[in-house]
Amino acid sequence: MSEPAPASTATEQGAALLDFSDVQLTYPGGTTALSGVDLKVRRGEFVSVVGPSGCGKSTLLRIASGLETVTSGDAHVATDHVGYVFQDATLLPWRTVRQNVELLAELRDHGRADRREAAQKAIDMVGLTGFEDHLPRQLSGGMRMRVSLARSLVMDPELFLFDEPFGALDEITREYLNDELLRLFAERSFAGLFITHSVSEAVYLSTKVVVMSGRPGKVVGSFDIPWDMPRDPEIRYTAEYAALVGEVSHALREGHDS
Numbered sequence: 001m002s003e004p005a006p007a008s009t010a011t012e013q014g015a016a017l018l019d020f021s022d023v024q025l026t027y028p029g030g031t032t033a034l035s036g037v038d039l040k041v042r043r044g045e046f047v048s049v050v051g052p053s054g055c056g057k058s059t060l061l062r063i064a065s066g067l068e069t070v071t072s073g074d075a076h077v078a079t080d081h082v083g084y085v086f087q088d089a090t091l092l093p094w095r096t097v098r099q100n101v102e103l104l105a106e107l108r109d110h111g112r113a114d115r116r117e118a119a120q121k122a123i124d125m126v127g128l129t130g131f132e133d134h135l136p137r138q139l140s141g142g143m144r145m146r147v148s149l150a151r152s153l154v155m156d157p158e159l160f161l162f163d164e165p166f167g168a169l170d171e172i173t174r175e176y177l178n179d180e181l182l183r184l185f186a187e188r189s190f191a192g193l194f195i196t197h198s199v200s201e202a203v204y205l206s207t208k209v210v211v212m213s214g215r216p217g218k219v220v221g222s223f224d225i226p227w228d229m230p231r232d233p234e235i236r237y238t239a240e241y242a243a244l245v246g247e248v249s250h251a252l253r254e255g256h257d258s
C-alpha cells in the first residue's frame, strides 16, 4: 500500500514562501516608502521588481530579510532558508574564494568535511572551479559576484533575495551571469525575488515582472513571462521579447508619472 501523502507545507511547490499583503512602511523620519503592496513569491517563481529610484524596492527586501518591520499590513516569510545577494559582493578580502564560500556554513557550525563538500559543489556550480585558492582582489567583478552567489548557495536557500546584483557589471558579464542564474534557478527551483533597474534583464530572467510606482511604492503592473526555464539566450533577439520589454517599460513610465 502506498504511504499517505504528507500534509501540505508552505515549502511545497505552489505555496507562497514570501507573502506580502497590503504592506505599508513609514520610516521613523516620516518617509512612507511603501503603501498597499501585495506581493507573493512561490517556489519555482522568479519575480523581478522594477520601479523608479526611491520607490521602496530595497525596502521590500529589507522587510523580507527581517531588517524592517511593516507599519501596517502583513509580511510573511515561510522559510528560514533565505539567501541574499547584493550589488556589493561583500567578500572578506583576506579569505580565499573557498574560505569566503564556506563562511555562512562555518558561522552555522556545519562540520568541516560537510562544508568543504558543499562549498566545492557551489564553486563548481557558479563556474569558479580552479579559483578556490584565489583572493578576492585577484578576481574580476563578475567573478566576485559569483563567489557571493556560491556563498549563499551553500546554505541551499528556498527563498533567494537579490538587490541589483549585476548593476555594477558591464553588459556582456551581466548577460553571462543572467544565464548562469537562470541555470541555477532551473536546477534548484528556489523562490526568487530580484530587484533591478533594467527592464530587459527583468523580462529575460523572470517568471513574473512586477512594476512599482514612484514613492510611496505600490504595485501598478504585473506581467507573466511565458517562456520555460532554462531559457534560450536567443529569446533576447525575438520580436516577442522586444514587445514584452516595451509593455513593461510603458507601465513603468505610466506608474512614474501617475
Ligand SMILES: Nc1ncnc2c1ncn2[C@@H]1O[C@H](COP(=O)(O)OP(=O)(O)OP(=O)(O)O)[C@@H](O)[C@H]1O
Residues within 6 Å of the ligand: 027, 028, 029, 031, 032, 033, 051, 052, 053, 054, 055, 056, 057, 058, 059, 060, 215
Ligand atoms: N533607513 C531609512 N530611514 C529613512 N528613510 C529611508 C531609509 N531607507 C530608505 N529610506 C527612504 O525610503 C525610500 C525608499 O528607499 P529604497 O532604498 O527602498 O528605494 P529603492 O527603490 O530601492 O531606491 P533605488 O532604486 O534608488 O535603490 C527613499 O525615499 C529613501 O530615502
